[in-house]
Ligand SMILES: Nc1ncnc2c1ncn2[C@@H]1O[C@H](COP(=O)(O)OP(=O)(O)OP(=O)(O)O)[C@@H](O)[C@H]1O
């Protein structure tokens with residue numbers, strides 16, 4: 001107990017102390033340099049600790065993972081591209097890849113679509129902040145909890161039994177038979193059910209960002225368009241939407257990355273059974289169920305390679321926007 | 326082209342704000358009407374009512390023969406130039422101007438012809454491909470004008486379109502707008518708080534204060550016959566001098582100085598109950614240094630405070646019986662600070678107001 005208190009005290013006093021000490025030390029170093037060189041060097045010295053941590057906790061493990069992906073399950077022998085050949089030859093892995101593609105396309109569409117719709121509609125109602133809070137709440141729930149909530153929503157009991165699942169209860173009232181939502185593999189219906197859960201969580205995020213962008217549009221622009229003869233729809237199409245595009249792109253790329261990283265919802269709701277697996281779950285299974293470190297690393301590398309182009313796109317857009325300013 | 330008619334128009338905002346109070350006003354077809362008044366007097370609100378961007382609380386608003394109370398902005402066929410210009414930032418200058426025409430399903434060649442003509446008039450030919458961001462303030466202002474012109478609407482509404490420009494550009498653009506008005510002959514309702522702009526541009530000027538219309542008339546009418554104290558003080562630069570005088574036994578007293586009046590002002594003064602106060606007004610440019618021979622004038626002694634040299638003229642700040650007086654005199658008079666002078670106002674240049682009702686008694 002006292003040990004812990006001492007540790008805490010050391011951290012509370014020590015960490016700021018070290019930081020201040022570091023900054024003081026950099027200024028001492030800078031003093032040695034000629035005055036006009038200082039502005040160029042100071043930011044690097046300030047950034048150095050962060051860069052060091054990044055290198056230690058991000059770059060080093062990444063390199064380790066890439067190396068691992070060329071080794072066998074125990075990380076002893078070098079096996080070339082075998083792990084990648086396995087990945088692209090395995091029906092399970094390819095199914096996961098296909099599902100991820102569905103996630104990527106439809107999660108993004110749903111979230112951006114609903115987020116935009118809600119942001120635009122909520123802008124016109126009186127209790128805007130209340131409505132927004134309600135829609136934002138799911139984002140504050142842990143994904144595992146969301147999975148559990150939606151398991152109840154989708155719950156299926158055989159025909160004749162009392163339907164305790166919300167959706168099947170509703171369907172029952174309409175006089176239709178219970179539907180095993182999470183078991184229908186045709187047209188990947190079950191995957192779509194999972195995507196809906198994630199969309200439910202993230203729509204609030206998209207709404208908040210889009211809503212903020214919407215508030216940033218000068219209302220006189222819309223008035224000017226109305227005076228120019230535009231209907232409300234034409235005002236949206238011609239003025240509001242184009243001005244929201246940069247924001248929609250940012251939200252989209254965020255959602256694409258979220259889709260590629262999808263794991264928790266699938267893990268808690270179907271464990272990836274019945275063709276609902278996604279890459280992250282595949283990686284988890286290879287790693288912790290089968291002890292296939294090489295293959296798991298190869299999957300991680302594939303995921304990384306898939307995200308890199310999106311990242312570059314995002315940075316490119318960011319630069320382009322900066323240039324306009 | 327069309328007339329614009331306000332018939333007992335009210336605009337109330339939540340919280341007991343009456344931004345437009347019983348406005349009666351008819352803008353003639355092809356007229357250039359300037360709405361002028363101090364900040365917050367309801368000019369923008371009145372303009373936005375015409376545009377349909379605010380629904381009016383009471384009364385009737387017509388454009389041409391049509392009552393437009395319930396007509397949406399897009400169906401009113403009116404163009405508005407906003408104070409912030411409100412150019413569409415994602416569109417080129419060309420597309421900004423073409424937007425309204427495209428919505429009207431006009432053919433591409435017609436659109437092109439109109440946009441290029443407007444660009445020619447406004448000297449925007451070289452900038453058609455630029456985005457608004459890449460334009461100077463004056464250029465943006467012209468694009469906003471161009472966007473209004475190409476539509477060939479029934480009425481132009483302009484809300485302080487020059488207030489973001491520097492002094493030189495303002496004078497230039499003022500002339501440009503007047504030229505465009507002459508060329509197109511469209512009805513214009515123009516809002517400004519700058520009385521110089523109002524005087525130079527308007528066929529008629531409507532002066533507003535606290536949501537109430539004070540007076541409407543040609544610039545000359547407002548200058549020579551202001552209906553009340555507010556209009557008298559608002560129109561004209563530098564502003565009119567006001568002094569309070571007391572009627573006592575057929576005499577008019579400004580402090581200790583007895584004022585000799587004649588003609589119309591004297592009759593009005595004589596008609597008042599003795600002891601009543603009156604406000605007398607006279608414009609700085611009508612004051613002269615008294616030289617004994619001017620019989621048809623009101624005279625009073627004053628002490629010169631400050632002399633501002635303006636080149637051709639001098640602005641004299643003087644004090645007379647506790648009143649601050651400003652006089653605009655030719656600069657060859659060689660008046661110096663501290664001088665005792667006698668100032669005179671021709672009797673036909675005198676205004677007399679009732680200080681209680683603020684209404685003009687002689688004008
Ligand atoms: N949406 C609104 N809600 C409540 N009050 C308003 C609203 N718009 C304007 N007002 C009030 O109405 C009055 C007139 O405003 P308006 O904008 O018409 O003034 P203005 O004459 O255009 O002034 P300025 O020269 O400063 O632009 C002001 O007192 C203002 O506070």
Ligand SMILES: [Mg+2]
Pocket residue numbers: 368369370484
């Ligand atoms: Mg205004």
